[in-house]
Amino acid sequence: MPVNVPAVTDVTRTRRLIELLWRHERPQPVRPGPRPRVTVDMVVTAAIARADADGLDSVTIRQIAADIGVRPMTLYSHVPDKEALVTLMIDQCLVDMPPSAAPSPDRRDVLSAVIDGNYRWYLAHPWLIEAHTEQPPPGPGVIGKYERELAVIIPLGLSDVTTDAVLTFVLDYARAAAADTIRSRRAEQTNEQWWEAVGPVLTEMLDPSRFPLAHRIGSAAGARIGGAYDAEHSYRFGVPRILDAVDTLINGEFPDQVE
Known part of the structure; x- marks a missing residue:
């Protein structure tokens, strides 16, 4: 809402x-x-x-x-x-949100702490996902958090507009990942329970020659994560990829500007 x-x-x-x-x-x-x-x-x-x-x-x-x-x-x-x-x-x-990141010379550690701090805070207060708005309250909580997190991004040496865009980028990922994890936790069945019910029937019905990629890759991934999908596994996989994208921007492989 x-x-x-x-x-x-x-x-x-x-x-x-x-x-x-x-x-x-x-x-x-x-x-x-x-x-x-x-x-x-x-x-x-x-x-x-x-x-x-x-x-x-x-x-x-x-x-x-x-x-x-x-x-x-x-x-x-x-x-x-x-x-x-x-x-x-x-x-x-x-x-009330504790600062996500302590000063560190390793920018990946700092950015990872910002992402994880936001992700964990949403999990602690799931209703914040429902209450999210593009017009945030103009209060000391919102503005103070923005100030603290900008201070983490500033050392990256980007323009002011790109600094804001990078912060938005990492926070959007944290919020989306948290929303996914919250939905998964609220499901009536765990992924393991769902896969135990669906897996044997699907194995019987699915023709591997018709869907070779889905069969091969789905089987490998399902065996690795214990089901068809694991929201927290997906979150953990994504964090380093988000950091890689910011590294690419900082290293000048993409122009430091937002169209």
Whole structure:
């Protein structure tokens, strides 16, 4: 379920959402009276826990209010609606994300750490795949993560535009691979169980002379990974190939520009 930042034409709503995203970066006025029983942080934390446990569809204002132990109307005084809540959840998850890469003279080690850090973070919070949008929340989590990961790419010596494109390239791979692994883990059967059921029947029905390549290569690959497909094996195979592509760009075999 893609979650978009509200249209910029809705100035009041957009300003309110951005103020919520940056609530810890600017001093908040001290209000008289007792401390509030519920805070934005409490709502966001409860919503992330609910999404981690039961998926993004389980996150509703009514459900999060019940998790906290308040009436739904109480939450509306802190977050305007579910769309805003999910936007806050995404940004907070990225605030909480540990840095992927430590400084290293080996650029492949650093880039590999960025890819793997993102891949593992998606696996820890699968709902982030559902919430992905091309219009990310303009909050400190998103921007801080972008800043940290750009700092890893900058030493490659590419132009600013290509630096951004390389980062997008490796992050897109991590997200796509994580989505594949998440789908595989949610399947009713494991690949091994599926192959145990399908393999003997397919062997009986398939004519190797008609499909010689499929038979030869499929048999070799299936024996190696224990089934027709293994998402994590595919991810591990792909990471060095992604790094090879970046190496090719850095070594000047492709022009340092994005058309």
